[in-house]
Each structure stands twice: as structure tokens, then as C-alpha cells.
Amino acid sequence: MDDRLEKALEFSNYMITLNNQRSLIHEKFLENCIHYVNGGKFNINRDLINFCHTLVQNNQPSAILLDENNTPIEIEELQEFLDDILNIYSTNTNAYLVKFNEAKKNKSIEGILDI
Amino acid sequence: MTLKKDDRGVLLFALNNGEIDYVKQAIFCAKKVKEHLNLPVALVTDSADYLIDKFPFCKKYIDIVIETNDETPTLQKRNFLDGIYTIKKLLWKNHSRPDCYELTPFNETIVLDVDYILGNNSLLNCFKTNEEFLIYKTPTDIAKTVRNKQSFEKISDRSIDMWWATGFYFKKSPLMEMYFNLVKHIKDNWHYYRLIYQIPNTNYRNDFSFSIAIHILRGFQKSSWPAQMPGNMYMSTDADMIHKIDNNKITFITDYNHNGSYLGVSIEDSNVHIMNKFSLGRMIDKEFENE
Numbered sequence: 001m002d003d004r005l006e007k008a009l010e011f012s013n014y015m016i017t018l019n020n021q022r023s024l025i026h027e028k029f030l031e032n033c034i035h036y037v038n039g040g041k042f043n044i045n046r047d048l049i050n051f052c053h054t055l056v057q058n059n060q061p062s063a064i065l066l067d068e069n070n071t072p073i074e075i076e077e078l079q080e081f082l083d084d085i086l087n088i089y090s091t092n093t094n095a096y097l098v099k100f101n102e103a104k105k106n107k108s109i110e111g112i113l114d115i
Numbered sequence: 116m117t118l119k120k121d122d123r124g125v126l127l128f129a130l131n132n133g134e135i136d137y138v139k140q141a142i143f144c145a146k147k148v149k150e151h152l153n154l155p156v157a158l159v160t161d162s163a164d165y166l167i168d169k170f171p172f173c174k175k176y177i178d179i180v181i182e183t184n185d186e187t188p189t190l191q192k193r194n195f196l197d198g199i200y201t202i203k204k205l206l207w208k209n210h211s212r213p214d215c216y217e218l219t220p221f222n223e224t225i226v227l228d229v230d231y232i233l234g235n236n237s238l239l240n241c242f243k244t245n246e247e248f249l250i251y252k253t254p255t256d257i258a259k260t261v262r263n264k265q266s267f268e269k270i271s272d273r274s275i276d277m278w279w280a281t282g283f284y285f286k287k288s289p290l291m292e293m294y295f296n297l298v299k300h301i302k303d304n305w306h307y308y309r310l311i312y313q314i315p316n317t318n319y320r321n322d323f324s325f326s327i328a329i330h331i332l333r334g335f336q337k338s339s340w341p342a343q344m345p346g347n348m349y350m351s352t353d354a355d356m357i358h359k360i361d362n363n364k365i366t367f368i369t370d371y372n373h374n375g376s377y378l379g380v381s382i383e384d385s386n387v388h389i390m391n392k393f394s395l396g397r398m399i400d401k402e403f404e405n406e
């Protein structure tokens with residue numbers, strides 16, 4: 001096989017592996033951003049954080065939030081809830097960054113898979 | 116072990132078929148349950164003597180053994196792959212699962228397939244919801260970026276949504292008793308229901324009967340009931356091989372287009388359904404060397 005093609009195909013295999021691992025790391029991030037409180041299930045994302053922040057800024061101590069199943073959930077301590085979701089989001093984005101960079105810096109399939 | 120009425124726990128089923136050691140898989144699954152959930156484990160099996168004789172250390176992980184006779188009415192068989200180059204047609208005993216409502220010693224129960232390997236504690240969130248029933252709906256393929264979308268979403272090409280009996284949670288309640296009675300009715304009249312729901316395969320499959328029962332109970336409509344299990348269910352196929360299990364990290368060699376193109380996949384701190392029972396069995400043998 002032509003060396004140029006062989007090298008390109010080798011790199012292609014590396015890219016497939018990297019792409020799949022990145023996808024799994026992202027899935028893990030999303031999974032870790034789910035928060036259960038008062039019987040409700042919340043996906044922590046920028047929308048939820050901003051909405052809660054707006055409510056707190058408007059001096060609302062509590063709120064009714066719709067969870068992922070559209071169930072209304074009463075949050076009595078909104079500031080505490082906001083602190084919790086911010087903390088979870090920050091922790092998970094940090095973990096995501098670390099994993100993402102680990103995958104990126106490895107230039108071999110063995111390195112990406114850590115085997 | 117004395118149980119209180121409000122006890123929570125995990126229920127497993129292991130019905131050996133002569134070639135696949137589901138009992139061994141159940142012990143490994145229970146070990147992971149203890150590690151991540153720290154809940155009592157009950158095992159329903161038709162091989163209780165084998166369990167105690169072959170795996171005396173099982174008492175560390177399995178708290179309650181419930182003996183059952185497999186009542187599979189016909190000897191149904193299915194193909195089991197061990198990678199893409201080995202295929203075996205073996206007995207498939209799966210008729211006890213709908214009896215979980217009567218069999219469970221717990222008030223709140225998580226039922227898991229024994230080839231569902233836990234890597235985190237996300238299932239503890241089952242107890243934080245107000246739901247009576249949670250079940251997996253959409254699994255994540257471990258080779259999702261390269262593998263063609265498989266028949267993970269519907270029970271057949273033109274039929275209803277698929278729900279996965281691989282893992283579910285229920286509280287004892289009149290609704291759940293009715294649900295499992297309906298599942299048993301569907302199982303008893305399987306060939307009628309599989310024709311109605313356009314399922315070509317004649318074998319009884321719990322995923323299908325659970326999905327049909329959900330479809331009926333929610334009035335044959337789309338609905339927000341039931342809610343989904345917490346966390347992701349990652350899915351490998353029986354064409355995939357496990358390369359290594361290292362604590363909470365599993366490395367696979369996955370076949371993604373059935374022509375010998377393989378992809379390495381590494382997955383960590385995740386709950387994974389491992390369909391290649393032979394590959395899992397070999398890895399468990401290594402894990403049990405130190406027991």
C-alpha cells in the first residue's frame with residue numbers, strides 16, 4: 001500500500017476512536033448533570049441556572065419549577081437549590097474538561113483508551 | 116436476615132442453561148451492587164445448590180436466595196454471539212421475570228439483569244423520586260458514533276416504543292400489581308400479542324411484554340408514564356468483546372459494521388449492559404481468582 005494512504009488510514013482509525021470517546025465523555029457529563037430533589041428530576045444546564053438566578057435576583061425565596069417529566073416541584077429554598085446546581089455544574093464541567101483534554105493530548109489509540 | 120417492611124433492595128434472576136453460567140454473573144453483578152449501592156441483594160435461581168457449592172464466597176454479596184423452578188412452557192432457544200465469528204443456539208429461560216412482584220422480599224425493588232454491570236451509584240436516585248415505576252427507555256450504544264442505529268427504539272419496525280426490562284424499579288402498590296399481572300397475561304398469551312404488535316420473532320422476550328403492558332396501561336397513547344430510570348444505560352452487543360475490566364473501567368473491542376472493522380472503546384464509572392455473556396464470563400473468572 002502507498003505509504004501516504006497507509007498513514008492516512010491509520011490516522012483515520014485514530015480519529016474514529018477519538019470521536020467515539022469524546023461522545024462517551026459528553027454523555028457522561030450530561031448524565032452527571034442530572035439532579036434529583038423533592039421527588040423531581042432536573043437536568044442542570046445554563047437555562048435552569050439562569051432561570052433560578054433570575055428568580056433569586058427578583059427576591060423570590062421559593063419557586064415552583066417544572067422538572068424533566070413536566071411535574072411541578074416546589075423548591076422552598078431557592079438560593080440553596082441554585083447553589084447546589086451551580087456547584088454540580090461547575091464540578092462536572094471541570095471533570096469534563098479534564099477528560100476531554102486527556103483524550104485530546106493522546107496521539108495514539110492505545111493512549112486514548114488508556115490501555 | 117430479618118427484613119423490615121420498608122426495606123429496599125435489588126432483585127436478580129439467574130436461570131442457568133448449561134452453557135452460560137448466569138449464577139456466576141449474578142454474583143459478580145451483586146458484588147458491583149454492594150460496591151456502588153450498598154443494598155441487600157436477593158437472587159431468584161433454579162440452581163441454589165450450585166450457587167452455594169461452586170461459589171461459597173457468594174454470601175458476601177447475596178443476602179437472600181429464592182429458589183424457583185423455571186416454568187418456561189416451551190424450550191425456547193435463541194442465538195448467542197461471542198464476537199462475530201462464534202454463534203451458539205442455546206436454551207433461553209426468561210419466564211420468571213414477570214413474577215418479580217410476588218417474588219421480591221422488598222417493598223421497593225430494583226430489578227437488574229445479571230449482565231448489567233454497575234459502575235456508579237446513580238440508581239440510588241430511584242429512591243429520591245415519587246414514582247412507583249421507573250424503567251429504562253433509551254440506551255446509549257457504546258459505539259454510538261460509528262454503529263448504525265439498531266432496533267433500540269421500537270419493539271418492531273412499525274410498532275410501539277421499546278422499554279428495557281434490563282433494569283427497572285418498582286414500589287409495591289395496587290398499580291404495580293396490576294401492571295405485573297398484565298405482563299403475566301401477555302406472557303401467557305404471547306403468540307396472540309406478538310402478532311397484534313407485529314413482532315416477527317416467536318420467542319417470548321421480557322422487554323417486549325413490558326413494553327406492551329406499558330402501552331396498554333397508558334391507554335394506548337403517548338404519555339409521561341412511566342418515568343425513566345436514573346442515569347444512562349450503556350449498551351454493548353454480543354458481537355463486542357471485553358478486552359479488560361479494571362475496577363470501574365471496561366475496555367471493549369467493538370464490531371461496528373459486521374465486516375471485521377473493530378473499534379476500541381473505553382468506558383468508566385458507567386452502568387453497562389454486556390450482551391456477550393461468554394466474554395463477560397471469561398472476565399468474571401479472572402475477577403473471581405482472588406475471591
